[in-house]
Amino acid sequence: MAEKVTIEPAVWRTIWAVMVGGIAVLLDTTIVAVALHSLAADLKVSVATIQWVSTGYLLALAVAMPVTGWAQRAIGAKRLWLIALTLFLVGSILSSLAWNAESLIAFRALQGVGGGVMMPLMGTIVVQTAGGKNIGRIMSIVGLPVVLAPILGPLLGGLILQNLDWPWLFWVNVPVCIAGLVLAALFLPKDNGLTKTHFDLVGFLLLAPGLVAVLYGLSNAGKEGAFTRFDVDGPLIGGLILVAAFTMWALRHKGRALLDLQLLKYRPLSSAATVQFFAGLSLFGAMLLVPLYFQELRGTTALNAGLILAAQGAGALATRSFIGRLTDKVGPRWLVVAGFALVLIGTVPFAFANTSTSWVLLIATLFVRGIGLGTVTVPLRTVGVRGLPRADVPDASIISLVSQQIGGSFGGAILAIILTGTTAAAITAGSQSALVGSFQQAFWWTSGFTALGVALAFLLPSTIPVAPTGIEQKGEHA
Template sequence: MNTRTTTARSAGGTAPRDGQPGLYATAAVVVLGSLMSVVDTTVVTTALPSLARQFHAPLAQLQFVSSGYTLALATVIPVTAWGIARFGAKRLYLTALVVFALGSALAGLAWDLPSLVAFRVVQGLGGGLLMPVGMTLVIRAAGGERTGRAMSLMGIPVLIGPLAGPPLGGWLVDTASWHWAFFVNLPVAAVAVPLAARLLASERPTGAGRLDITGLLLLSPGLALLVYGLSRHGAPLPTVAGAALTAWFARHALRAERPLLDLRLLAQRRFAAAVGAQVLFVAAYFGSMILLPLYYQGLRGFTPTHAGLLGVPQALATGITMQLSGRLADRVPAGRIVPVGIGLAATGFLAFTLQVTADVPVGHLQLAQVVMGVGVGLTMMPNLAGATREVAPAQVPMAATTLNILQQVAATAGTALLGVLLAAAAGAGPGAVPDADGFRHTYGWAVALMAAALLPALLLPRGRRDGPRGVTDQAGPSQT
């Protein structure tokens, strides 16, 4: 038995064997499911102005279409590691696909804004499991020496989703109706579910022990109240209550034997640095996604289809760079890649922000977006690959779960913060759109968050070293 197989099995994983799918078969299934989730996010973002008109909703309320989804993602992700051990990764992944498809169908049938937000939460419960469970499946199939390549494969949805989602969303809204921004997921799910049932490796659940009910009852409502408070202009009661419950969860997690999230991982300085950089970067990048279609459609007057096409150069730059950087991360330490990526992304973001007016040539804005896209591609996957290398093999599922939930919380908080700032600039009336100064002010906060991510990124490892517990940097974490 070789070293990789021994390490994988000692971590509770399964090495590839005859009759089991390899990396590319597993990745194909996982990428399809993740693609459905990413495309959904970008399609819905493009459709937001149409939803505002359909439901006569101001921006302050409309943002719940996005934040309700991401909040549901954040609240369900903590049970991922427990769910994998209790039910098996394949079964949990199939469940996630079905729940996401059900939420999509219901959202397309929504009759008012509250019902749409409620059905987006159902979508989020399925979508929240897709990425962490899929990441576990791909890492298991990858083996230690192909971690960077596995992360680059996981980045394919980030290439295709933002590339296809905005034009697709615009075309669906222009030629059909807003309902198809959600119904579009159903044919993809119809392909993904049978493929997952056929191609993913079956496994025997390892036994999860007792679920940390105390942690779940503290963390989920704590996150919900915190994000709700932020989205309501910092409403003091829910914000303080959410922060208190979240802090109580942190105290509980540091003392419990089997916590819902093992926050003790953050005591590892380099893992904490990767988490800090990822959280700040994600808050800025994904939080700002709500702004672009509102700027192009609301202030510039472009159609949804035209506005979607204007996002293609940035998405293409991100996706191509991400595929290259994922493979580069197998040979070059994260500390030599990620700070460069953050610096480029922040520079592109700043150049875009300074040019935002009601009549600037879109080519000037797209050039800044391409620089931003290259920076994003150099940041996201190398940082994730570097983070998983900083923990022992047996800790990878919990580390992936921790990273995913903190990312989703950051995306939700960033969306809420920037949505509130933009709504304040626009005024309270339904369909009100801020002027160019309002957009520049709001984008300025995103630039500041992105620049702040550079500080923890400078603490990432810059040299080759032995990995945790004898796993080398070259091998990265073994299968889990």
């Protein structure tokens, strides 16, 4: 008889404390994404200007993420979580009080700093509290906000814009953040045994601007001219040079670098980071296309598009009851292979879709795609940290998240280039069939990225060792 898997009460309390705070960050991202056109109109600025509400937030995330591991070792996980959630709360209140586009962009960047710390810290706190036990099941629970945000965010954003003024897009975060702060203060484990730790200023000055430049360049790639533009190529090349310089610096300064890249010698982490990049490329980059298809080709409102997209979220949610246990039992490789294959099955029909394709078929396809997303994300989040010493979990989480973030931005940029170019030609020609063809072409590219993900998933280990080999283990700092 199989041994019953149980999660200790202290771990459950930690899970719920970080989930409540985490849902505020993830909901905010999806709520604002559907509101950019309304914000541009209300604040009387161009869409290109208001896009910085999202871009500034993304760049602030890139600055904050790399310092999270050091900050956790320096001040403790609980204190850092409370500080980051407080920053996000203050940024939300200030955003709701913004008097123009420039002030809103600045306050969203403050939110991004808090969110950039919370995203890697969320999984780290729970993994360290659990002591490495039942990680697959725990990650499937902690990942619930990632699943719920794409369902609830567009719906909540649409309802707010339909019935209230835009400041409520940010006021809605306030009660959630306050509840998260109370739960975190009560239930997160106390910070014990802190050790004075060195801050790698040189590494920060290389990595943070490097990531910002790469993401900024990719965010401009959807404009006319794409990779021939200086505001794309300049930041992208400069950013890659800085990231390469940080890599050399980190490898030369073992144990003292901002991120311990020696951890990439641990095969489960290095393979997971590689697949995370392509997961961001194929899974999350494609999220640009689906709502645009429904709004531009099928004429649905943003709210109705959000309702349709709930089918994808429901599919991902359906996997939560079993995918964590399966990850703990059978390992990540075959689950991720199967997940990417389901995403591919849920994407290819859109490459054939036109203005009269059955709604039932498309909604069923989105549900299957959601099952695939849920099947991929939990094993990938688990494989990179399972088996690592407690002190290495923060850096491992950051490496995986940064890889996924860059992959998602790169995928979004490539798909935006494809869609923008073909759509402009279709509009100029005044041809509806050409417009349909432009979306079909973009979905074929997405299908190709996903097929590549199926192949790369074979890089993942079939089982995960209990302890890593071939890397230097740091002492406990948090």
